[in-house]
Amino acid sequence: MDRPNTAGEVKGKSLFQDSDGSTVPVKSVCHNCSKLKIFLGALAFSFFAKGFSGSYMKSMSSQIERRFEISSSIVGIIDGSFEIGNLMVMVLVSYLGPRVHRPKVIAVGCLIMSLGAFLSVLPQFLMGRYNYERITVTVDNSSTSVSACSPAPSEGHPVTDATETLSTMKNFGCEKTTNSYLWLFVLMGNLLRGIGEAPVMPLGVSYIDDFSKEENSAFYIGLVRSSGMFGPTLGFLLGSFCASLWVDIGVVDIDFFPALKKLFGNPVFLVYIFLTILQYNSLVGLITYETKFMEQQFNLSVARAIFLIGVILLPITILGMFLGGFLIKKFKLHITKMAKFACITFIAAYLLNLFYFICSCEVLQVAGLTVPYSGLKHLSFPKNSFKASCNADCSCKLDQWDPVCGADGITYMTACFAGCKSSTGMGKNMVFHNCSCVEVQEHGLGNSSAILGQCQRESCTKAFPYFLALQTACAFILGLGGTPTYMIMFRSVSPDLKSFAVGIETLGGRVLGGLPAPIYFGALIDETCLKWGTKNCGGSGSCRVYDTKAFRNVYLGLIAGLRAGCCLLYIVLCVLITKRFKPDGKEMTDTKNIERPTSKESATDNKKEILPGARISEESEETCM
Numbered sequence: 001m002d003r004p005n006t007a008g009e010v011k012g013k014s015l016f017q018d019s020d021g022s023t024v025p026v027k028s029v030c031h032n033c034s035k036l037k038i039f040l041g042a043l044a045f046s047f048f049a050k051g052f053s054g055s056y057m058k059s060m061s062s063q064i065e066r067r068f069e070i071s072s073s074i075v076g077i078i079d080g081s082f083e084i085g086n087l088m089v090m091v092l093v094s095y096l097g098p099r100v101h102r103p104k105v106i107a108v109g110c111l112i113m114s115l116g117a118f119l120s121v122l123p124q125f126l127m128g129r130y131n132y133e134r135i136t137v138t139v140d141n142s143s144t145s146v147s148a149c150s151p152a153p154s155e156g157h158p159v160t161d162a163t164e165t166l167s168t169m170k171n172f173g174c175e176k177t178t179n180s181y182l183w184l185f186v187l188m189g190n191l192l193r194g195i196g197e198a199p200v201m202p203l204g205v206s207y208i209d210d211f212s213k214e215e216n217s218a219f220y221i222g223l224v225r226s227s228g229m230f231g232p233t234l235g236f237l238l239g240s241f242c243a244s245l246w247v248d249i250g251v252v253d254i255d256f257f258p259a260l261k262k263l264f265g266n267p268v269f270l271v272y273i274f275l276t277i278l279q280y281n282s283l284v285g286l287i288t289y290e291t292k293f294m295e296q297q298f299n300l301s302v303a304r305a306i307f308l309i310g311v312i313l314l315p316i317t318i319l320g321m322f323l324g325g326f327l328i329k330k331f332k333l334h335i336t337k338m339a340k341f342a343c344i345t346f347i348a349a350y351l352l353n354l355f356y357f358i359c360s361c362e363v364l365q366v367a368g369l370t371v372p373y374s375g376l377k378h379l380s381f382p383k384n385s386f387k388a389s390c391n392a393d394c395s396c397k398l399d400q401w402d403p404v405c406g407a408d409g410i411t412y413m414t415a416c417f418a419g420c421k422s423s424t425g426m427g428k429n430m431v432f433h434n435c436s437c438v439e440v441q442e443h444g445l446g447n448s449s450a451i452l453g454q455c456q457r458e459s460c461t462k463a464f465p466y467f468l469a470l471q472t473a474c475a476f477i478l479g480l481g482g483t484p485t486y487m488i489m490f491r492s493v494s495p496d497l498k499s500f501a502v503g504i505e506t507l508g509g510r511v512l513g514g515l516p517a518p519i520y521f522g523a524l525i526d527e528t529c530l531k532w533g534t535k536n537c538g539g540s541g542s543c544r545v546y547d548t549k550a551f552r553n554v555y556l557g558l559i560a561g562l563r564a565g566c567c568l569l570y571i572v573l574c575v576l577i578t579k580r581f582k583p584d585g586k587e588m589t590d591t592k593n594i595e596r597p598t599s600k601e602s603a604t605d606n607k608k609e610i611l612p613g614a615r616i617s618e619e620s621e622e623t624c625m
Contacts, residue, residue: 036211039103040220043204044227046110050197051231052238053117054082057190059239068123068183078187085194093199102203109199116192123182226515233510237503244499259500268492268576269501273508275485275569280513282562285521292525293555296546297361298464299456308468313475320479328484335491338484339577343570345481349474350563356556359467361460363548366403366411367418369530370545373437390437391419399534401544405455406438407448413531418450428452460548488573492580524554 058079065075093105204224209217241256263269294305328338365371368386386398396416404415412418419436430452438448493501526543528550533541 036208040208040224043106043200043208044224046106046200046204047224047228048231049110050113050193050200051228052235053113053193053231054197055232055235056239057082057120057193059236059243063243064183064186067127068186070183074183078183078190081187081190082194085191086198087194089195089198090202094202102199102207105199106203109196112196113193114196116189116194116196118189119192120186120189122189123185126182126185229515230511233507237507240499240503244496259497260504263493263497263501263504266493268573268580269489271569271573271576272489272492273505275566275573276505276509277512278562278566278569280509281517282559282566284514284517285562286559288518289521289525289555293551294464296551297359297548298460298467299454300464312468312472316472317475317479320476321482324480324483327480328487333484334581335488336574336578336581338487338491339570339574342481342484342488343574345477346485346563346570347567349477349481350560350567352470352474352477353556353560353563355470356467357552359463359470360552361463361548362457364411364454364457364545365409366413366531366545367406367437368413370547371410386413386417388437391417394419401531401533402452403454403544404432404450404452406435406450408438409455410438411455412437412450415450420450488577492577521555521558524558525551528554 061075061079064070064078065072205221208220208224212220290309291302291305294300294308295302327333327341331337333341363370367373368388373388373390387396394416396414400414400416402414403411404418404420405411406418415423415432415435418432418438420432420438421434421436423430423432425431432450432452435448435450438450489501489505490498525546528547529543529545530547531543531545533544
C-alpha cells in the first residue's frame with residue numbers, strides 16, 4: 001500500500017505509511033529515485049499508448065461504417081462506448097486511488113486497455129475478404145463479354161445460366177451479412193479501453209506528485225504529459241496512411257518504406273519539409289511569447305494584447321490566406337508561378353520584419369537595478385544595490401516585489417525601498433507620501449510621493465501603433481503566400497502519396513518545430529531577466545523586470561534568423577520547381593490536371609502545340625493550379 005497514514009494524509013507531512021505498515025519519513029521515500037524513474041518511463045509510455053490508440057480509432061470511423069455496413073448512429077454509439085466505460089469507473093478509481101496500490105491499479109488498467117485494443121481489431125481476422133459494392137453484370141451467351149443491362153426473364157423465355165448465377169451471387173451475399181454483427185467486438189473493445197484508461201491519468205499524476213521531490217514534481221508531470229502528445233499525432237498519421245491502403249492486407253502490396261523513400265527522394269518535397277520546420281519554429285516562437293513581448297516592450301496589459309491579436313491579427317491573416325487561394329484560382333497559376341508568388345511575398349514580409357527593430361523602447365528605470373538612487377548619481381553604481389542611505393532604516397525585504405512609481409519617474413521595488421513613511425487611499429488608488437528616496441528634480445525637494453505600480457514609459461507607448469501596423473502588414477502578406485506555399489506540396493508529389501505527404505509534413509513541423517521552439521525561445525528570453533521573483537517557500541519565481549533591449553534583440557533576432565533561413569529555402573524551392581517543370585522538360589505540368597477544352601475553345605486550342613508530359617483529367621473542371 002502506498003497511501004499515507006492518518007497522521008500524514010497529504011504531501012508535505014512528515015510521515016508516510018509503507019507497505020509493511022511502518023511509518024517512514026517523506027524524504028526517504030522521495031530519494032528512491034530508481035523505482036520512480038522506472039514508473040515515469042512506464043507511465044509516459046502508457047500516456048503515449050492511450051493517445052495513439054484513441055486518435056487512431058477516431059480516424060477510422062468512416063472505415064468502420066463501410067466495413068460493417070452500419071449507420072452513422074451506430075458508429076456514434078461505438079465511439080461513445082469509450083466515454084461510457086471511462087465514466088463507469090472514473091469516479092470510483094479517483095476516490096479509491098489513495099487507498100490502493102496505485103502502480104498495480106494502473107498496470108491492471110493497461111492490461112484492460114490492451115485487451116480492448118485486441119478485441120477492436122479481431123473482426124478484421126474473423127471476417128472474410130471485403131466485398132465492395134459493384135454493378136450487377138450478366139454473361140452474354142454469344143460472346144465472352146459482360147453486360148450491365150440484361151432483360152428480365154419473361155414467360156416465353158427460360159431462365160438462363162447467367163440468371164441462375166446472379167441468384168447464387170445474391171444468396172451468397174446475404175449469407176455474408178451476418179458478419180456485420182462483428183462490430184459488437186469493436187464496441188466492447190472501446191468500452192474496455194475506456195475502463196482501462198480511467199486510472200492512468202488521475203492515479204499516475206497523483207503518485208508522481210506524492211513520491212517525487214517538490215521541485216521535481218511539476219517537471220515530471222510535464223514530461224509525462226508531453227510524451228502523451230506524441231500519441232495523437234502518430235495515431236492520426238497512421239490513420240492517414242492506413243486509409244489509403246486496400247482493405248485486405250497481404251492481397252495487395254503495402255508501399256510504406258518505398259513510399260517514404262519516394263517522398264524523401266523528391267528534392268522539392270525534401271526542401272519543402274525543411275522550410276516547414278523553420279516556419280513552424282518561427283511561428284510557434286512568435287505566437288507563444290507575443291503577449292509577453294507586447295507587455296514588456298510597450299507597457300501593454302496582457303488582456304489588451306490578447307484582444308488585439310484576436311480582433312486584428314488573426315482576421316487579417318485569414319483574409320490573406322483566402323485572398324491567396326482566390327488569386328491562384330483567378331489567374332490559374334501553375335506550380336512555377338505559385339512558387340515565385342510565395343517566395344516574393346515571404347521575402348517582402350521578411351524585409352518588413354526588420355523594421356521591428358526600429359520600434360525601440362528604453363529599459364524600465366528601477367532604482368538600484370537599472371539606475372542608481374537619486375542622491376547617489378555621482379557615486380559608483382553597484383548592480384542590484386537596492387539599499388541606500390535614504391532607506392537604510394526601513395528594514396526592507398529583498399524578496400518582495402510590489403513596485404511603486406516615484407514622482408521623479410523612477411520605479412522602486414516596494415514603497416519601503418522608496419523610503420515612504422505614510423499612505424492614503426486603498427487598493428490601486430493608494431498614494432504613498434514622505435518618500436525619502438524620491439527626489440523631484442524640478443523643485444529640488446527630498447521628501448515626495450509615489451503611486452502604486454510601475455512608471456509608464458512614454459516612448460514605448462508612442463512606438464506601439466507603428467509596431468502594430470507593421471505586424472498587421474506582415475500577417476497579411478504571410479497569409480497571402482501561405483496558401484500557394486501549401487499547394488506546392490500537393491503539386492510536387494504523386495497523387496497516391498498526397499495523404500502520406502500531409503502526414504509527414506504535419507509530423508515534422510510539430511515534432512521539430514512546435515515542440516522545441518517554445519523551449520529555446522523561453523530559455524533565451526529568461527537570460528534577459530534583471531530581477532527574479534522569490535517564492536514564499538524559497539526558490540526562484542517568475543521574472544519581475546526584463547532588460548527590454550536585450551529581450552527585443554533575442555525575441556526579434558530569433559524570428560529574423562529563422563525566417564532568413566526560410567528565404568533561402570524559398571529561393572532553392574523556386575529554382576528546383578522551375579527546373580523540374582520547365583516548358584521543354586518531361587514534367588511540364590504538375591500532378592493536378594489541365595482543363596479540357598470546350599467545343600467553343602477547340603478551334604483556338606487546336607492551334608497550340610500540346611506540350612510533352614501534359615496530363616488531362618476527366619474529372620476536374622478547373623485548370624491546373
